[in-house]
Amino acid sequence: MTNAPNLSHGRGYLAIPGPSVMPEAVLQAMHRPAPNIYAGELPDMMPGIMTDLKRVARTSHHCAIYIANGHGAWEAALANVVAPGDRVLVPATGRFGHGWGDMATGLGADVEVIDFGKSDPFDLNRIAETLKADSGHKIKAVLAVHVDTSSSVLNDVAGLRRVLDDLGHPALLMADCIASLGCDRFEMDDWGVDIMVTGCQKGLMVPPGCAFVFFNDRAQAVRDAMPRVSRYWDWTPRSQAEELWQYFDGTAPTHHLFGLRVALDMIHAEGIEAVWARHTTLARAVWTACEAWGEGGDLRLNIADRAHRSTAVTSLRLNGSDGTRLREWVEGQIGLTLGIGLGMAEPDDPRRDAFFRLGHMGHVNGQMVMGMLGGIDAGLKALGIAHGRGALDAASDVIGGAGA
Missing domain, CATH: 3.90.1150.10 (Aspartate Aminotransferase, domain 1)
Structure with missing residues (x-):
């Protein structure tokens, strides 16, 4: 077989779990000169982008965009609601649950991890036992990865909300949907998720570079009570922006936005x-x-x-x-x-x-x-x-x- 031809020439297929395959229409939308960032097409389409992002997330609440990857979304979400010394609970089912917990540790949080291994989903009974033992409600947030990209496990986020509600525990429910949004069913409002994070490079079909944090009024109230939030990560001005630069605390990721507009159109058309x-x-x-x-x-x-x-x-x-x-x-x-x-x-x-x-x-x-x-x-x-x-x-x- 030494003379067997190599059959790799031609268009390759990137079948990795992100970045995902980018539609030609998205790439063509991005292949253009730099736009005016002060007036015209790009600023005009931002309100529609925000509305349509919320449609994918299945929420009527708030969204903030960051020039970042998923790790940036992790930190942005944590920075708005978790102060140094606050306690968070992390049920981990693979690499990325541990990663989000480590991010919280780096911000000074007291992190408790329940490790379910790499081949099993959340055990809601074990999580309930931990939350029930927290009679003083010191746990401020539960960091739940909906789909861990390393293990490919799908976790029951709606069930986790039921556990919190049944126990009357006030912890925020935070969901990592970086791998799942636009792929696996996710219902932010109906499932009672307070904060959700994702990136643009998987189900949203845009090259890596934008991250999103969705949050409800309950999460905003926790943000309002924070002693301080860094200017860059603060989601409040981004979610209430009136000018293009305010959405990003500076220059917008212009070409990503053109691609995102097309990707959202494709999702909603389907x-x-x-x-x-x-x-x-x-x-x-x-x-x-x-x-x-x-x-x-x-x-x-x-x-x-x-x-x-x-x-x-x-x-x-x-x-x-x-x-x-x-x-x-x-x-x-x-x-x-x-x-x-x-x-x-x-x-x-x-x-x-x-x-x-x-x-x-x-x-x-x-x-x-x-x-x-x-x-x-x-x-x-x-x-x-x-x-x-x-x-x-x-x-x-x-x-x-x-x-x-």
Whole structure:
């Protein structure tokens, strides 16, 4: 096979869990000269952008935009409601729960982590026990990651609100929807979430660079009682802006906003319920293929129960170094880039090369997912990695059934 052709030339497919595939319409909207930031098209479209962002978040309350990534959104949210010495509770189900907790520690908060491991969702009973023991209501906020991008677990945020309400606990419910917004169903107001954070580079289909913090009046009241909030992170002036610069405390991320306007138009033209349904069907096709490969083979999905899997990302495990071998083969030989197994093992743990992830978020459709699965199937065969057969037939049955 030394003379076998390399089949990677042509348009590559970035199937990592963010940045996601960017629509051509978004990229074309961004490919333009710098605009006037004081008058004209860009300032005029900001109120509509804010309204349509809230539609995606399913909230009628407030939104602030930051020139940042998801980590910036974490800090912005915390800076507005958590003062040094305040206590926060972090139920962690992967790398990013711990990361948000570490951010709170860096701001001087007293952080209590309940670690549920990397393959299980929140245990609401355990969280309830911790909150019930907090009879003095010292816990000011609960930091909940809706979908942890490392483990691909989907957590029950609405159930967490029920726990807080049943106990009469006043802690703010804060949700990280960086991986899930615009992919997995999320209902900010109906689920009783006080603060939600996300970024533009996943379900919102815009290149990395903008972060968003959504918050309700209850959270604003906590912000108003804070002894101080840094000028840059303060969400109040950003959410009440009248001039373009006020939304960003300075120069706006002009070209990101042009792209975001188009991305929001695409989401609302499809309809958010239809967006969720599309992600659900495509994810089921991915899971079905992976389950078929696992029968008689070594491939395992990190989250065993489908009810607890995100429809945006799937975390997987092979044996030994096979995860890395597979990633390198499909990228080098057929132009398909899969995600690394981020945070699933320590750097010096030999198992770290067993893990990898599939991103199926945002601007994806049936033929893209089938192409990704076909590429993985070819890689398993080329590398001699043990796997069950019939995965592509099973996935096409899911997609074909959805279109029947």
